[in-house]
Amino acid sequence: MRLYSLPLLIYGSLSCVGVGAQGTRKNVLTSQMDAFIDGVLKDWNSPGGAAVAVVQMDEQGVWNVETKGYGVATATGKKVSELTQFSIGSNSKLFTVLATGLLIHNETLSPRISWSSKIASLIPFWDLMDPVAAKQATILDLMSHRTGLPRHDSSSQKSDDVPTFIKKLKYQRPSAEFRETLQYTNSMYTVLSYLPTLLLNSDIPFARYVKRNIFDPLGMNFTTYSYETARATGNLADGMLRYGVNVSENPFGNGTVRYPPYWSTRGNEDGNPESGEGGIISNAVDMATWLQTLLLGGVKPGTNQSVIPPGAIEKAAEGIMVYFGTGAAIFPELSPTVYGGGQIRGTYRGHELIEHSGSVLGYNSAIARLPFDNVGVAVLTNDFTYGSYFAEIIKYGLLDQALGLELVDWNSRFKMLASFPPEPPMQCRADASPSSVPFLELAGTYDNPGYGSFELCIASSKNPPGSEFCQAFMSNISEILPGAINPGIPTLLADFNGVGSSYLRLTHYNGNTFNVTGMNSYATGNPAEPYWIYGDLPPLNTVAHAEVGVDNGRIGIGLTGVWEAGFGIQSPSGTSARERAEVWFEKL
Structure with a gap:
């Protein structure tokens, strides 16, 4: 299994809901923005579509919530709406961190745990090839990708359950020293997903724990870890990709549109080893609720009910490691970024930005919020080939519009980045010598x-x-x-x-x-x-x-x-x- 994440440094129908009195925030999803999003989909020859959510809170605490769909959702031509469901990929990681935060803030848990709790003290069979990392690695180390292990995504097999998967980690070679650098590692989120079942001494799988403690209390009724549950609604988008495109001639060619089966179908509501790292399916309506909850510090929108401890949300967004590369910004509107737990923090055009991307076979997502501006946006797509690029373009366009700024031409920039031809495979040499082993x-x-x-x-x-x-x-x-x-x-x-x-x-x-x-x-x-x-x-x-x-x-x-x-x-x-x-x- 591979969960893809576009480095952010390269980096239907409309529903508007005001909570309370008439707010002062202007709509973002105007006819001009509709034309912009439709134009992006057309410019990238997308066979699929996108659903977006925009939330804004004014100084009186009044919300303006907008959700809308664009483009095509299914192989049969059904259009994307605000109810269309997509896999959100690695944007699931924040839910895993916050589920861990619920355990940390659980006063009935004995013994209590903290962000600095060592994994070796929690999971009896935890081990790594590096003895220092095996002994010292904490919850913070796992969620910030600094254990020294690289991704090793190809190690995940269909027959694995979570304990089996964790036991394999000690045989995987590290590529860096413990806490030396950030290496995006999906497997550590599978490890974190084991904690609720283990520490609560229950038979409740991680996926049901998150549903019971986050989805249900927030009224996120369209959000699930279960492919079967999503499919039964009739709203699940088909993942799409372009097959047979001559990328050297025209990387944005149409090719043949293919519809791969959903990438992770095991476990139903119980989830599976991929749940913690990228298993959530959701839609624009629920992502709007999620963005509001994050901006409100864990409080359910429209209520005074605290669902997620604010300290957990703050910890997830704290900068623990420099995110990717040299720590330098590649475009003038961006800043260097830092990683916490399922969250990347930096600035966009001088505004503090907390975000993450997500990508699995068939789907891409971008979810971002400006905490000091009380603005949040989400973009969900079912174009696997280039959705990771144009989800970012749409995200930045929505943020520009919400901030009242002139739109930056991110489309040209990302097209340039996507235009670099891939390195061709080595061809078998005509004079090839045989291997030393017959x-x-x-x-x-x-x-x-x-x-x-x-x-x-x-x-x-x-x-x-x-x-x-x-x-x-x-x-x-x-x-x-x-x-x-x-x-x-x-x-x-x-x-x-x-x-x-x-x-x-x-x-x-x-x-x-x-x-x-x-x-x-x-x-x-x-x-x-x-x-x-x-x-x-x-x-x-x-x-x-x-x-x-x-x-x-x-x-x-x-x-x-x-x-x-x-x-x-x-x-x-x-x-x-x-x-x-x-x-x-x-x-x-």
Whole structure:
């Protein structure tokens, strides 16, 4: 599973509700703003759409709440409305931090915990490869991404439950020293999601704990961790992406619009290991309520009911680590930013800004608030290919309008950033030398305890498929993975069972080096073209490489380009394939 986050430094129908007397805040979603948002969707050739929420509170405490939808929600052409539901991806992380905050402020909990509580004192089987991080890491360290671990997103398998996932962490190689730098790490939010069930000595899963203590008290009736619950409403947007676009010729081309299945369907209302890091589904109406609650310091809008301790909201937004890069702003309207817990803090055009983005397969989101201006905006999209860019464009446009400022041309800036062609994959050399391990001997079962095991099968018509498993696996592979095998290139395939990638392909480049591609296969419902592949085309097929080697007499494969380390951190170096590997899989 991969939860994507666009670095913020590159970085329907209308509903207006006033609470109390007539407010003095002007509407943001005017006809001019409608034209702006529609124009952005058109300019990016979006097959999907966006839902937005804008909340503003005036000096008398009167709210102006606006929600609206734009563009297309589903494959059948249904339009986006303010009720359309989207996955909000990593904007779920704030809910995880605040759920932890509820535990910290729970006076009946014994023993009490704090933001500085060490994870080793809370979870008996917690461990990391770095003994210092394992012993010293606190709740603050996990939520601010400073444990030393990189993302290691590919380690998440469909068969994992939360305890199993946590136990795998001690086998995953760190890429930095403890507290040295921020490395965005989804897995630590899975760890935090285990705390309610563990500390309350209950059978209540994390997802139900958040529903009971946050969603329900706030009246966020359209918000859920459950795909099945959202689907049953008939309001869930279809995630969309563009397939087969010639990105070198025109990165904004239409290609073929594809509709991948929802990315995380396990667990229903009980949630799953992805819940804490990115599992929430919501809509513009509930995001408006959420923004108001955050601006009110945890109080339910229209009441005096405190649902979330204000100290928890403040702690989440405190700057703990510099967020990405060198700490310098890339555009004049922005400032350097800092990260707390599911929140990024900086300034926009001189106004304090607290925000986060979210991205999972099919969906993107941007949620931001100006605490000193009492303004909040949310943008939810179902265009996976470029929604992370235009959600930011729309977000900034809404903020400009709310502040009464001339709109900055963010569209041109983000189009420039999105126009850089991806690095092409290394092509198999015509004069390629064979690997030091005979190709047929590379077939077999490999294991890394931090990732799991898989069996590599020979994908070549001139070679026997190997084991009974490989014979069955390869029997219809040309249908399930159409075009994935070039008969002229030595290729190995595995049923990887990952949350993010179901299949793993190794294609020979030269010597001991192979290109690595993670792929998913999706049914089309079209007998003439029964399946399509996601991950086989640029820019997704350019990232990872494998190096074959022998360590202590055992054949192994070392992967690089898969752990997704922090800014400026290089892959390991060394004298052997194992030392150079981010992840080392040993043949059993």
